[in-house]
Amino acid sequence: MIYIVIPVHNRRHYTIGCLACLSRQTITAQQVIVVDDGSTDGTTEQIRSSFSDVVVLPGDGSLWWAGATNLGIRYVLQTFNPGDDDFILTLNDDTTIDTTYLESLLSAYQAHKPCIVGSVSVDVKAPQRLLYAGTRLNLLIPDIENWAETRFKNRYDRLKTTAPYLLSDSLPGRGMFIPRAVFDRIGFFDEQRFRHHMADLDFSVRARRAGFPLVVSASSVVHEFTDATGVNLQSPMSLRAFIEALSAIKSPINYRTRYHFAVKHARLPYAYFTVDMLRILLGYLRRQLNVISRQSQ
Known part of the structure; x- marks a missing residue:
C-alpha cells in the first residue's frame, strides 16, 4: 500500500x-x-x-x-x-x-x-x-x-x-x-x-x-x-522585502532555518553559516546591481 x-x-x-x-x-x-x-x-x-x-x-x-x-x-x-x-x-x-x-x-x-x-x-x-x-x-x-x-x-x-x-x-x-x-x-x-x-x-x-x-x-x-511557491528570490526585491525574507517562515533564506541546518550538518557549522549568509547577501546585491544596470541602459 x-x-x-x-x-x-x-x-x-x-x-x-x-x-x-x-x-x-x-x-x-x-x-x-x-x-x-x-x-x-x-x-x-x-x-x-x-x-x-x-x-x-x-x-x-x-x-x-x-x-x-x-x-x-x-x-x-x-x-x-x-x-x-x-x-x-x-x-x-x-x-x-x-x-x-x-x-x-x-x-x-x-x-x-x-x-x-x-x-x-x-x-x-x-x-x-x-x-x-x-x-x-x-x-x-x-x-x-x-x-x-x-x-x-x-x-x-x-x-x-x-x-x-x-x-x-x-x-x-x-x-x-x-x-x-x-x-x-x-x-x-x-x-x-x-x-x-x-x-x-x-x-x-x-x-x-x-x-x-x-x-x-x-x-x-x-x-x-x-x-x-513561496518567496521568489529571482524577482526584483526591495531592501525591506529582502530583510523581511530573512525571517519569513516561507522564505528559503530564513536565517534561523539555515543556522539550524549548519549546526546540525555542517563540518564547520559557524563558518558554514557565516559564509552562507554572506553568499545570500552578495547574491541580493548582485541582482539589485543588475536591475540598476538594465534601467540605466
Missing part, C-alpha cells in the same frame, strides 16, 4: 487538480491523506464532496509543511499500521503527475531497495524545462549543486538519455517515496528546527547517513507550478 500525505493551505484549485491526478493512477493500492492546515477557501468541503475516499485531517494554520506532513505520517502509522512493504509518499499539492507516476516510483524502489526514491521536477507550463534532477551537497562550504542546471542545462530530454536513475545527496519533499523502515530508523521530519523550508533536505540527509540511498527516478516526474 502507498500512503500519500499532502499538506495544503488555501490552494483549493491546486489541491483538487493534484487529487484528480492521483485518482487516475495505474496503481490503485493507495490511500491519500490531506492535511488541511486551516484553509478558509473551502478546500476541505470540496475534497469531501469530490473525493470521498480521501482522508482529511484538520490543522489550525500553524503546522506549516513539516508539521502538517508529520501529522499525516503519524496518522498513517497509528491508524493503518503499515508493514515493511508499505510506503509513504510526501507530495505537494501544487503539482500534477502522469498516470504511471506511482508505478514508476515503485519500480525504482524495487531496483534499488532499500532506498528512498525522489522525483524529477519539471515546469508544468514548459514540461521540457527541468527544475530538479538530484544534487551534490557540500557540507564543508554552503554549496548545493543542482544537477538540473549543471549537468542537464535544465533540459529534461538530456536527463532521459543519460540514465534512468541517479544517486543524489538530498531529495525534495515534493514526491519523496519513503519505505516504512526509514521512519523506524530516523524518526520524522524535524518540525521544530525546519517548520517549512529545508525539512526535506534535513530528512533526506539523515536518511542517507542512516544507510538509505537517495535514488532519483528519471521517469517519476512531478509537473510543478513554479509561480505557486
Whole structure:
C-alpha cells in the first residue's frame, strides 16, 4: 500500500487538480491523506464532496509543511499500521503527475531497495524545462549543486538519455517515496528546527547517513507550478522585502532555518553559516546591481 500525505493551505484549485491526478493512477493500492492546515477557501468541503475516499485531517494554520506532513505520517502509522512493504509518499499539492507516476516510483524502489526514491521536477507550463534532477551537497562550504542546471542545462530530454536513475545527496519533499523502515530508523521530519523550508533536505540527509540511498527516478516526474511557491528570490526585491525574507517562515533564506541546518550538518557549522549568509547577501546585491544596470541602459 502507498500512503500519500499532502499538506495544503488555501490552494483549493491546486489541491483538487493534484487529487484528480492521483485518482487516475495505474496503481490503485493507495490511500491519500490531506492535511488541511486551516484553509478558509473551502478546500476541505470540496475534497469531501469530490473525493470521498480521501482522508482529511484538520490543522489550525500553524503546522506549516513539516508539521502538517508529520501529522499525516503519524496518522498513517497509528491508524493503518503499515508493514515493511508499505510506503509513504510526501507530495505537494501544487503539482500534477502522469498516470504511471506511482508505478514508476515503485519500480525504482524495487531496483534499488532499500532506498528512498525522489522525483524529477519539471515546469508544468514548459514540461521540457527541468527544475530538479538530484544534487551534490557540500557540507564543508554552503554549496548545493543542482544537477538540473549543471549537468542537464535544465533540459529534461538530456536527463532521459543519460540514465534512468541517479544517486543524489538530498531529495525534495515534493514526491519523496519513503519505505516504512526509514521512519523506524530516523524518526520524522524535524518540525521544530525546519517548520517549512529545508525539512526535506534535513530528512533526506539523515536518511542517507542512516544507510538509505537517495535514488532519483528519471521517469517519476512531478509537473510543478513554479509561480505557486513561496518567496521568489529571482524577482526584483526591495531592501525591506529582502530583510523581511530573512525571517519569513516561507522564505528559503530564513536565517534561523539555515543556522539550524549548519549546526546540525555542517563540518564547520559557524563558518558554514557565516559564509552562507554572506553568499545570500552578495547574491541580493548582485541582482539589485543588475536591475540598476538594465534601467540605466
